[in-house]
Amino acid sequence: MVFIVYSFTQFDRSVGQTKFTMFSMGLMLLVYVPKIVITLILFGEDVFRIGASILNYCMYNAPRKEMMPERRKFVSQLALGLAAVPFLSLIYGIFEGKYNFKVFKQTIFFPDLPDAFDGFKITQISDVHSGSFDNSEKINYAIDLINDQESDLILFTGDIVNTHAKEMHPWIDAFSRIKNYKYGKFSILGNHDYGEYVAWPSEKQKDENFQAIKNLYGQIGFKLMLNEHAYIYKGNDKIALIGVENWGVNFKKAGDLNKASQHVDENDFKIVMSHDPSHWDAEIKEHPKNFHLTLSGHTHGMQFGIEIPGYFKWSLAQYIYKQWAGLYENLGRYVYVNRGFGFHAYPGRVGIMPEITVIELKKGNNVA
DSSP states (O other): OHHHHHHHHTOOTTTOOOHHHHHHHHHHHHHHHHHHHHHHHHHHHHHHHHHHHHHHHHHSOOOHHHHSOOOOHHHHHHHHHHHHHHHHHHHHHHHTGGGOOEEEEEEEEETTOOGGGTTEEEEEEOOOOGGGOOOHHHHHHHHHHHHHSOOSEEEEOSOOSSSOGGGGGGGHHHHHTSOOOTTOEEEOOOGGGGOOSSOOSOHHHHHHHHHHHHHHHHHTTOEEOSSEEEEEEETTEEEEEEEOOOBOTTSOBOOOHHHHTTTOOTTSOEEEEOSOHHHIIIIITTOTTOOOEEEEOOOGGGGBEEEETTTEEEEGGGGTOSSOSEEEEETTEEEEEOOOSSOOSSSOOBSSOOEEEEEEEEESSOOO
C-alpha cells in the first residue's frame, strides 16, 4: 500500500503516463481486486451470521457465547477460489493478454450499397497507444496479421500515442510496414492525440507536439482526415469516406460532422470515421444525411471483461457507453466499435483482447 500510494504521488503532470505509472496501476489492481472479491463474500457471510445470531437470541434465547454461529469454512474457501480468478486473469493480462491480437470479421448488409462495392473489405485499427508498447516482436507480429487480411482499404480511427509524439518514434518502421491498399490508407485523430492530458510548459510546445502527432500518421503512410471527406471510386460507383476530428460527450469536441460532410449528397453511400462512439449516439445515428456506417474505437472495452464472440460479452465499459465493442444498429444505420490495438493505464488485457477488424460490405437486405 505504501509503495502504491508513493508511486501515485510521484505522478508528473508534465510527463503523463510512464511505464512506472502503468506498473503501479497493474500492481494496485493485482493486489486489491482479489481482496475486494474476498471482502464482499465474507461480508455477506457476516451479514448472514448477524441475522442468525439475532434469530437465535430472539427466538431461542441462546446463550451469548453460542448466539453467533462460526463462519462456515466452505464460504472462506469459496472466497479464496473466486478471488483467484481475477488474480490469475490480471497476471495473464499483463504478460500475455495485452498482445493476444484477434482478428474480428464482420459482414454488414446494405440494400443501397453501390453494386461495385458488393464484397468490399475494410480493415480497421484503432487506439494504438504506442507509448505503452514494450515488445517489438509482438508488434511486428500484429503488423503481419494486418497485412495478411485481404482487404481493399485500411482505416485507423485515432490515438496513435498516449500523449507525446516521441512515443511513436521507435515504432515508425514497424507501422510503415503496413502494406499499401488499392483504395488507400486513411486515419483520424483520437482524444489522446491532442496532448491535453499533461501540463505543458507553454502553448507553443503543446502546439508543436500536436503538429508532430499529426505528422506521424503521414510518416506511416496514412492520409489524416481533419473534418473532411474523400470519395472512393470503384468502377462507375463511389462511396464517401468522412473523417471527423475527436468528438465525445465527455471529451474534446473538435469534430465537425457538418463541415466534414459538406457537399456530400444525401444519396451517397457514406462511411464515417469518428473516434468516440458517443458521437454516433449523440449526433450521427439520426443525422438527416443518413450516414450508413460509422467506425469508432476509444473504449478499449476497458481492457477487462468477459467475451465469447457471437454469444456473450460483458465489461464495465457497457455502463459508461451504450456502444462499447462490436456492431450496433439503429434504423438500418450502423456503428462498429473497435476494441483497440494497444493498451493504456492498466498494462494488460483480460477477456477483451486487442483487435484488428475486417468489415465486409455486402449488398442486400439487413440480416439479423
